[in-house]
Amino acid sequence: MKYTLVSSCVALVLLTFGGVDAYPRNKQTKPTKQPTLSVSLKANADYTPNVRASLAKAVAKFTKHSERPVSNSNAGDSGTVSIGVVPVVDYGHDIMYYGIVSIGSPPVDFKINFDTGSSDLWIASTMCSSCTTQTLYNSTQSKTYVKDGRPWSIYYGDGSNASGVLAQDTVVIGNITIANQTIELAQQESSSFAHGVTDGLLGLGFGSITTVDGIKTPFENMISQGLVDSPVFGVYLGKASKKGGGEYTFGGSNPSxxxxxxxxxxxxxxxxxxxxxxxxxxxxxxxxxxxxxxxxxxxxxxxxxxxxxxxxxxxxxxxxxxxxxxxxxxxxxxxxxxxxxxxxxxxxxxxxxxxxxxxxxxxxxxxxxxxxxxxxxxxxxxxxxxxxxxxxxxxxxxxxxxxxxxx
Incomplete structure (x- = not known):
């Protein structure tokens, strides 16, 4: 999905995180407590909704052809199950929720849209000359960068697009560190992306719809690398009318x-x-x-x-x-x-x-x-x-x- 007004990948928000519980085995009971990762959300009231733009962006997403949050610097060690909370911003009145994802070594923070309607992790990079308002990934500054070089591209029905090359690097979501995650580095973005509020997108759909075959999504890698106990994530999106907020909980859920x-x-x-x-x-x-x-x-x-x-x-x-x-x-x-x-x-x-x-x-x-x-x-x-x-x-x-x- 692309980040816009309807098709605005979820905007995340800061909430106090208590104990979170793993995926329940019985639908009549709440989950039992397990180690999880929670990505929290926070509201930003300084945006006016636009219903027509929201509709257009959602349609474009499904007709495709092929305030700064607190830094997420306390990265957990790769290979361990951990719990983490990421303060995030709700851009607009329940329009788009985004949070901080850290990439590279040392980690650089990116404002990322979380989107269950797509499956790619892509970010703006220093190779993109038009990406003047975004935080840019610089491969020369990361000790854990691994070159891939295969091309990727996304084209949407409204004419917006992005393209670039693949790479691998360390990705931190909350306090969970994913090693050797494939990332898509944008060399070119249309203006709707290059001048948007976020730096990239993290898809939470199934791996079968990644733009390049065979790529594992970040959540698939959390599972395969043993970073979460349960192959689930819970989503709570708050309402602006109730002070906004929300959170993503990877590896479980939050019954509260x-x-x-x-x-x-x-x-x-x-x-x-x-x-x-x-x-x-x-x-x-x-x-x-x-x-x-x-x-x-x-x-x-x-x-x-x-x-x-x-x-x-x-x-x-x-x-x-x-x-x-x-x-x-x-x-x-x-x-x-x-x-x-x-x-x-x-x-x-x-x-x-x-x-x-x-x-x-x-x-x-x-x-x-x-x-x-x-x-x-x-x-x-x-x-x-x-x-x-x-x-x-x-x-x-x-x-x-x-x-x-x-x-």
């Missing part, structure tokens, strides 16, 4: 960030994404759509449906289409019913306060949209900031429970 029971939903990873079967969508108790495919994507801001499903949802809320995939909706949500997604026999909620994405004068834009270019639906941060999700890479599945911020 969700309420009630975790419910397991099988994942279809055949396309490299965290795909789920959505059996029903309701507005309150009234069904408006059924039987369609969805993707859980931390790198997309909105809920994005096919046109038919979006129109059904809009009709139930009295929303009016703007002719560009977005909808105008009443700013007063006091009489709205929640939007309910049924997956594997369980209901998961998006409450009424999350149905408004942007206010523009006397009217509001809805937090859902559509694109005729997509044949699936994307459950972005609008869903994920209301539901805590544990992603299991080894046995493709997710566990979902209401976030502490849901209501």
């Amino acid at each position: 960030k969700y309420n009630g029971t975790l419910h397991t939903v099988p994942v279809n990873s055949s396309r490299g994404y965290w795909g789920v079967d959505i059996s029903n969508v309701k507005v309150g108790n009234t069904s408006v759509a059924s039987g369609f495919d969805g993707i859980l994507d931390t790198g997309t801001t909105l809920l994005i449906f096919t046109e038919e499903i979006a129109n059904n949802v809009a009709k139930a809320y009295g929303a009016t289409g703007n002719g560009d995939g977005t909808f105008r909706i009443a700013c007063d949500t006091s009489k709205f019913k929640p939007l309910v997604f049924t997956m594997n026999g369980n209901d998961f909620y998006v409450p009424r306060d999350s149905l408004i994405f942007q206010q523009d004068g006397d009217y509001c834009f809805a937090a859902f949209a559509y694109s005729s270019g997509l044949n699936l639906s994307i459950l972005g941060d609008v869903f994920l900031k209301n539901n805590y999700v544990i992603f299991n890479q080894e046995v493709p599945s997710v566990q979902i429970a209401p976030s502490i911020d849901q209501f």
Whole structure:
């Protein structure tokens, strides 16, 4: 995914980290305590949402052709299981969450978007002459740099792109050190990347969709190098309306960030994404759509449906289409019913306060949209900031429970 307004890879935030627990064996119980890594998130209120830009960027991502945080300097030793917290910034009102990842020896800190909708780790480098506002990776300054030289490139449907060469180096996420991680060094970036708020992107999708075949993702290397006890990571995204915040917990989950029971939903990873079967969508108790495919994507801001499903949802809320995939909706949500997604026999909620994405004068834009270019639906941060999700890479599945911020 690319970092933008809808397709803005998650922005991470600083929260106090207590004990975190590993992936539960039984969906009726919370996980048992295990060593984990947590990446925390913090809110930044100095940004105005843009629903049209968010929609355009999300569509571009899935039509692709091929305030400074505290330094993360306390790196753990490679080969050990460790626990770490990374202070991060939430850029905008629940639009994009990013955190610090350290790369090289000595480590250099980069602002990185965490994205379950892609699988590459790429960063701006000193080889990129147009990358004037980003922190740049310099291979000559790292003792652990290993040359690879194979080319990589990413092209998106909106014309944005990035390309460069592969390398290997030490990567630190929280206090977990990944040795010999393949990284993609940008030699060229289009302006939307080169002048963006972040320095790169870390994909948390499956390895089958990396731009170069055979590359292991950072999370795959955490597992294969024995750096985490469980092949899972938990995601909590906070709401700006509740002081923002959030965290990524690698190797387990944090039960203090969700309420009630975790419910397991099988994942279809055949396309490299965290795909789920959505059996029903309701507005309150009234069904408006059924039987369609969805993707859980931390790198997309909105809920994005096919046109038919979006129109059904809009009709139930009295929303009016703007002719560009977005909808105008009443700013007063006091009489709205929640939007309910049924997956594997369980209901998961998006409450009424999350149905408004942007206010523009006397009217509001809805937090859902559509694109005729997509044949699936994307459950972005609008869903994920209301539901805590544990992603299991080894046995493709997710566990979902209401976030502490849901209501």
